[in-house]
Each structure stands twice: as structure tokens, then as C-alpha cells.
Amino acid sequence: MGILGYFRTKKQNSASVAKERLQVLVAYERSQRNQPDYLPQMQQEILAVIAKYVDVSMDDVQVNLDENCSILELNVTLPETVKS
Amino acid sequence: MAEIIVVTSGKGGVGKTTSSAAIGTGLALRGHKTVLVDFDVGLRNLDLIMGCERRVVFDLVNVINREATLNQALIKDKRTEGLFILPASQTRDKDALTVEGVESVLNELSEMFDYIVCDSPAGIEKGAQLALYFADTAIVVTNPEVSSVRDSDRILGVLQSKSRKAEQGGSIREHLLLTRYNPTRVQAGEMLSVEDVKDILAIPLLGVIPESEAVLKASNQGQPVVLDQQSDAGQAYLDAIARFLGEDREHRFLDVQRKGLLSRVFGRKG
Numbered sequence: 370m371g372i373l374g375y376f377r378t379k380k381q382n383s384a385s386v387a388k389e390r391l392q393v394l395v396a397y398e399r400s401q402r403n404q405p406d407y408l409p410q411m412q413q414e415i416l417a418v419i420a421k422y423v424d425v426s427m428d429d430v431q432v433n434l435d436e437n438c439s440i441l442e443l444n445v446t447l448p449e450t451v452k453s
Numbered sequence: 454m455a456e457i458i459v460v461t462s463g464k465g466g467v468g469k470t471t472s473s474a475a476i477g478t479g480l481a482l483r484g485h486k487t488v489l490v491d492f493d494v495g496l497r498n499l500d501l502i503m504g505c506e507r508r509v510v511f512d513l514v515n516v517i518n519r520e521a522t523l524n525q526a527l528i529k530d531k532r533t534e535g536l537f538i539l540p541a542s543q544t545r546d547k548d549a550l551t552v553e554g555v556e557s558v559l560n561e562l563s564e565m566f567d568y569i570v571c572d573s574p575a576g577i578e579k580g581a582q583l584a585l586y587f588a589d590t591a592i593v594v595t596n597p598e599v600s601s602v603r604d605s606d607r608i609l610g611v612l613q614s615k616s617r618k619a620e621q622g623g624s625i626r627e628h629l630l631l632t633r634y635n636p637t638r639v640q641a642g643e644m645l646s647v648e649d650v651k652d653i654l655a656i657p658l659l660g661v662i663p664e665s666e667a668v669l670k671a672s673n674q675g676q677p678v679v680l681d682q683q684s685d686a687g688q689a690y691l692d693a694i695a696r697f698l699g700e701d702r703e704h705r706f707l708d709v710q711r712k713g714l715l716s717r718v719f720g721r722k723g
Contacts, residue, residue: 382642383642384639384643387599390599391645391653392652392653395603402610
């Protein structure tokens, strides 16, 4: 070990990097899976309307649709200073 | 009534056809009348892996189009009693397979066999969806590698939403088959471990097939790898089949094999 071991522990092994990346990705893709196909476009169009009045980016919007498609929840994080 | 098993993965090249051939042959070796159906229309390869490529006369599409009877198209395996192969067509017509056509062929096969093993094409397009649509059980073949794990998760989503079982409010039995596993690289932290893949996909583990020279050797000869019972991969498949049939078998070949002095000297390759 010694000096060699010191350098080796600094670098995370690649398998655990792979696992972390996959866990994040798979969780995201699963949450998208049950959504209807029109959702991404609807999200974009709603955002275009909001963007006409407020300075928002795509990342500030979260859309959640519950499993039976009965409640649509749209969260928009507005910037602190709103355009007048 | 036969049990319909689909061997699927999403990603190509992970070992679907090798696994289909091994599982079908293994089930027949255990005394179950089994048919292997190749769904990879346009890119058939199951016949080659099973070593019957020169005996193909009619195929799945011929049977669907009623150009041949099922008995004319089925190829009887010469080595394993009770095993038959129904080859895919080499047509380039993407719409050669229809839901109704596949259903009627599977219904007819269901009267004749205990197990129908469907070798799915790669992807999540029509061919792959048809291969899994009528399945009772899915064997998801995955390599310990990021793109394969991600695609397996996608195919699990398809199984849970686009299969007949799902449409009827039920669910397909899912099994994970991890192939091309290299314990040495796992130990070095260079490859996802069995536990990692199980954590991510969260489906029951049917078996782990070690990366093995025996697999290429078997496919070179057109012989399913389970018939090479000396090989690690052949034994791992036989274990997986025993588990599939409800036996309790411990997982082997998960750890680095320490070579004894004798095998080091004589260097037997498996």
C-alpha cells in the first residue's frame, strides 16, 4: 500500500460511479414512464405562456400528474424580481 | 397449456439468443417439451446458435401467412429429445408479424408444448413488443454495464404496460439473468456487482452467467452452451433452469476462482 494506496483511495472506483449514475437516471426515467405522451409538449406550451409575462426557464417548472390522471400539479418557481 | 417465456433485454448483444438456446435446451433436458421461437424477423440467428441453419425450410412468417403448416416449419432438434425450433423469417418486411398471426401460432404451439421460449429482437419497437405481448414470464437478460441496465429497466416498463397480462390488469413474472459477469473485475471495482444490478432493477435474480470462453466455442459449433456441461457458463445456465423450475440452488461463479497448483500447471480452459 503506502503511497500507492493513498493515491488509489482518492479515486472512486468506476463501478460505484456507474451505480450512482444509474440510480439517478433510472429513478428519473421511471417517474416519466407513467406520464401520458402529451405531457412534455403541454409543459412546454404552458411555459411559453408564463414566459411571456415572467422570466422563467424550463428548469424552474415541475409537472406532476397523479396516476389516474385526475390531478395535474404545476409548480413554477418564479424569480425574485418580477418583470413589470 | 404451455407457459410462454420471453427472453428480452432492450439492448442488443447482451446474450438473448445464447440464453434462449440454453434455456430452451435446458428445459427439454429436464423432460419438458419445449419450442424455441425466433422473433427476430430479418435478423434470425437462433437457427445458427442451435446448429440447424441448413434445415430451415419454412419459418414463422410462412406459418402466419398460411404458406406452411406449423409441423412443416418446426425443426426437431437432433441432440435433445423434446426440443423444437421455429425459425424467424429473413424477410425485410417489417410488418410481416401481426398480433393476430402471432396469437394464433402461439395458441397452436400451446397445445403441443409445455414451454414456449420466445427469443426477442433487440429494441422496444414492434418486433420486441410482439415477442413479449403474450408472455406469462419474462427473462430479462442484462450485462453488468450501464447501457444494458438502463435498457433493461426500460423493457421492464414495457412489460408492465404493453403486455397482454398488463392490459388485463395482471402482471408478467419477471426474472433477471445477469450474463457476461466477470468476478475479477467486480472485485477490482471495475464492474457493477450482482447486488448493484439487483438494487437498481429490483426484480428477482434467476441466475448469473460468468463471462466464459465456452460461449463462443459453443456458438462456433452451433451447439447450445448447456450441452457443454464441463463449462462454467453451461453449469450456470443449468442452475438457472433448475431455479426456474422451482429448485433451490446456490449461486455459483460469483467470486474469483482461485486456481490450484495443478490447474495452473496444466491450464485447463473452460
